[in-house]
Amino acid sequence: MELTVLGSSGGCAAPGNPASGYLVTHEDTVIWCDAGPGTFMALMDHLDPADIDAVVVSHVHTDHCADLVAFYGYMAYGPSGVIPVPVFHPQGAVDPIASFVRAEAEHLFFMTLDFNQVDAGDTVRVGSMELSFALTNHPVPTLATKFTAEGRSLAYSADTGPGGGFPELALGADVVLCEATGVGPRGPQSDEYHLNAGEAGVLGAKSGAALIVTHVSPTVDSALVISEAAATYGSDPLLALPGLSIRI
Ligand SMILES: [Zn+2]
Structure with missing residues (x-):
């Protein structure tokens, strides 16, 4: 498998760095995982969008899904003609995204994007890859x-x-590609819905994996993220930046 970072900026796109989005490929199978703002444009530097076998949208915060609308426009009206592309998503994700184009039943939106809800514990196969999910x-x-x-x-x-x-x-x-949105110790002011760099490091160490930290907030010094994650991980993790590509 190969992982290519399209964008990694936490919360919103930043200069030179789209929001969250990755290509995961194996042999001829291509999966676009998270469609943050700027990532659709970035992926066209790597491949023809018509070659995408499936999209995974982790959740409907816009920094992870907004470019799905751009992808729809390209696939519906672009040179490839309409090819239904499976989109794997969590519960409750379709209506908010469809509302951007006022899509109702029979709309071209639903002929272009083939929405498939998945839940914790589900496993799906896409080409030569298997995907499993947790909430x-x-x-x-x-x-x-x-x-x-x-x-x-x-x-x-x-x-x-x-x-x-x-x-x-x-x-x-x-x-392990793990979010590390912030820095500093966890305290009463910490965001309960994001990890800090030290927590990402702990997670990487416990999983026994090579660690890549991502979703760093553009207001946070990424060098500090690396040093705080390294303190708990045991060595410097990689930092996800656009264009980073690694074989797994
Ligand atoms: Zn979010």
Whole structure:
């Protein structure tokens, strides 16, 4: 498998860095995981959008899903013609996204995007990859996803606070792509729905995986994120930045 970072900026796109979005590929299978603002444009540097076999939308916070509307426009009216693309999503995700184009039944939107709700514990196969899901600790239904092919695996946290289903999903993964939105120790003012860098490091260490930290807020110094994550992980993690591509 290969992971390519399209964007990693936490909460919103930042100069030179789209919001959350990744390509996960294995052989001819291509999955676009999270469609944050700027990621659709970024992915066209890597492939023809018509080659996407499936999209995973972790949740309906706009920094993870807004470019699904851009993708719809391209697939509905672009050169490829309409090819229904499976979109795996958590409960409650379709109506908010469809409302951007006022899509009702029979709308081209639903012929272009083939929405498939998945829940914790579900497993689906896309081409040569298997995807399994857990629900995270976040204020809207949010899917963490584990991608597996040829016995290798990548676990992606999406957005999560401490707890939830991600720590168990990540156990034994070869690579953990984990959000590290903030820095500093957890205290009464900490965001209960996001991890700080030290917590991401703990999660990486417990899972026994190579750690990549992502979803760093643009207001936070990424060097501090690396050093705080390293203190609990045991060594420097990788920082997800656009264009980073690693084999798993
Ligand atoms: Zn979120």
